[in-house]
Amino acid sequence: MNPQLIDQLKQLGIELGANGLPYRFPLHPNLVHLTLGLFISAILFDIAGSFFPLEKPLLRFLTIAVSRFQFFDVGWYNILAASVITFFTVIAGLFEMLLAQPLTNTKSIWGLGAGSVMLLHGVGGVLLLTIIIAMTVWRGYQRFRWRADDPRQVQWIYLFVGVLSLIYMFIHGTLGARLGGDFGIHNTAAQMLPPS
Amino acid sequence: MLVASIAIFLAVIFGQLEAALAQAYPTAQAVLDYHTINGWTISVILVMITAWRSVLRLQNPLKLPVTYLGATTFLLILVCLQMYLGDLVYWVYGIHTAPVVEAIKKGLLR
Numbered sequence: 001m002n003p004q005l006i007d008q009l010k011q012l013g014i015e016l017g018a019n020g021l022p023y024r025f026p027l028h029p030n031l032v033h034l035t036l037g038l039f040i041s042a043i044l045f046d047i048a049g050s051f052f053p054l055e056k057p058l059l060r061f062l063t064i065a066v067s068r069f070q071f072f073d074v075g076w077y078n079i080l081a082a083s084v085i086t087f088f089t090v091i092a093g094l095f096e097m098l099l100a101q102p103l104t105n106t107k108s109i110w111g112l113g114a115g116s117v118m119l120l121h122g123v124g125g126v127l128l129l130t131i132i133i134a135m136t137v138w139r140g141y142q143r144f145r146w147r148a149d150d151p152r153q154v155q156w157i158y159l160f161v162g163v164l165s166l167i168y169m170f171i172h173g174t175l176g177a178r179l180g181g182d183f184g185i186h187n188t189a190a191q192m193l194p195p196s
Numbered sequence: 197m198l199v200a201s202i203a204i205f206l207a208v209i210f211g212q213l214e215a216a217l218a219q220a221y222p223t224a225q226a227v228l229d230y231h232t233i234n235g236w237t238i239s240v241i242l243v244m245i246t247a248w249r250s251v252l253r254l255q256n257p258l259k260l261p262v263t264y265l266g267a268t269t270f271l272l273i274l275v276c277l278q279m280y281l282g283d284l285v286y287w288v289y290g291i292h293t294a295p296v297v298e299a300i301k302k303g304l305l306r
Binding site: 030063064065103106180181182184187188189194 | 286294
């Protein structure tokens with residue numbers, strides 16, 4: 001973190017608390033769960049829609065009245081919402097990363113220091129936003145142009161890229177979890193501990 | 197709602213497991229207790245509303261009564277409260293973060 005930044009914020013009348021933020025707890029880790037839930041649901045519902053013929057007997061057994069296109073509706077609106085909310089996730093993440101004061105006497109599970117993890121998570125986060133936006137545009141073209149009349153609204157390659165993105169998201173999220181969990185960034189109790 | 201009703205039980209089970217393993221100091225324990233009680237309350241209400249929603253869907257998939265929307269809004273408020281309590285447990289009291297767990301082991305935090 002840049003120490004000059006704190007002074008500049010003070011000049012603007014913004015006081016930082018023990019957690020290094022001008023508010024009680026970080027927003028990014030909360031917003032992240034919206035991105036995760038929406039994106040995972042988007043891909044899973046498109047997978048469910050694509051394999052609909054196999055699921056029919058089970059849905060009938062459970063008396064769930066559903067048509068195939070409804071799964072694709074959920075897939076589309078979820079990825080659309082994911083791409084809107086993820087801008088806020090990334091904005092909050094960048095702001096909070098600028099104010100981060102990681103504990104320096106520790107290493108993460110993969111033997112990386114706080115700086116490396118922050119760099120990977122920061123750059124990786126913008127990359128993930130790009131992937132989500134690109135996939136939303138791709139999904140929109142499939143829904144409204146290329147496959148508008150196709151009972152299976154998404155291409156297999158789209159689902160494949162979606163699953164790869166989920167794996168990348170898992171790795172990326174694990175790195176982020178290390179920042180709060182191992183390096184105590186923006187964690188009030190961890191930041192108030194005496195240096196060991 | 198159907199997916200949420202299934203997912204919440206995973207959330208509650210892991211929450212219970214991790215709460216049981218948490219070495220919470222007294223101030224943190226109080227908030228953790230609120231988080232636990234509110235979590236179970238949400239799971240019960242969520243399952244009830246999902247059952248109600250499935251009946252409504254079978255009756256008329258294009259119509260929802262205002263009372264239903266009121267009930268889900270109430271649930272939404274409980275979920276926001278739960279997020280706030282969970283944030284306090286983790287981000288303020290540092291339960292299950294490595295530095296705080298270490299400090300508790302060394303007896304620095306009571």
